[in-house]
Amino acid sequence: MDLVAPAIILDRPQLAQNIGAVARAMANFGLTDLRLVAPRDGWPQERAWA
Structure with missing residues (x-):
């Protein structure tokens, strides 16, 4: 059986x-x-990389 990551x-x-x-x-x-799914401020955002 092959396992798939979630x-x-x-x-x-x-x-x-x-x-x-x-x-x-x-x-x-x-x-x-x-x-x-439907991020409030759109994507990508520079602040996510900090």
Whole structure:
């Protein structure tokens, strides 16, 4: 049986910093599939990279 890593879905995230924090936490666990649904301020945002 092949295991597939889960997709992380953020629904209507409000702050780019939160998206960045989730991406960093995902990287700690080797997860790479981040999906954004209707981010409030659009995407990409420079503040997410900080």
